[in-house]
Amino acid sequence: MIKVFAQLVKFSGLCEEECISCGGPIYSKDQGYFCNACLESLKPYHPLEYRRLEYVSSYRVFGRYEGVLKSLILSAKFGANVSLAHHIGKVISPYLWEYIEIINPDLITCPAVNIRRYWSRGFNHAEEMLKGANVPFVKVFKRIGFGGPFAGLSKEERLKAVESHKLREEVIDLLEDKKVLIFDDVLTTGATITRLAELVLYVGASEVYAFFVAQAL
Ligand SMILES: [Zn+2]
Secondary structure (H helix, E strand, C coil): CHHHHHHHHHHHCCCCCECCCCCCECCCHHHCCCCHHHHHCCCCCCCCCCCCCCCCCEEEEEEECCHHHHHHHHHHHHCCCHHHHHHHHHHHHHHHHHHHHHHCCCEEECCCCCHHHHHHHCCCHHHHHHHHCCCCCCCCEEECCCCCCCCCCCHHHHHHHHHCEEECHHHCHHHCCCEEEEEEEEECCCHHHHHHHHHHHHCCCCEEEEEEEEECC
16 A cells, blocks of 8 residues: 555655656755766766857857756756756866866856746756856846747747847946856857857957857757
């Protein structure tokens, strides 16, 4: 009877004790449904060829947007899992810091999430990743109008989504002559980072660099 109840609880989604990536056992709820083996399997990946991103002087990528890393990012983002976002930050921290020491930026920031989304999720996953990596950041951007996920949008809708990124008025003076590093979770088409870079350069930033947790191929 107890076994049947346990099965019911499990299937109802109230309790999860298997890794959603490999099915292995989970020992701490903080791991957010990923087992130790999967969490430890995260390794940096250096693309052989970096493509040019408009307005971006140079950038770095931690890994490929696939497998465990992809599941982790999706869970942190859409599963509203703050501790997973912190974990991702901790894993990428040495690589992010290595890059920070090379480019020596005056200011580090990340994209904002739509206010509606922020309230429903309760946090900005990119900010939480930076906190997990122990990287101080300044909120430079805000998001107007667009709240939905990017995937599955038409070209026009994507364009609108990209244009929803704006600068916060109170930081405009702060950006003059500054070398800015923008941190984001996934590099896909590059449309978002190009928009963000254009915005800060427009108000006088001297250079823009970028760091991505993962690159979609
Ligand atoms: Zn696993």
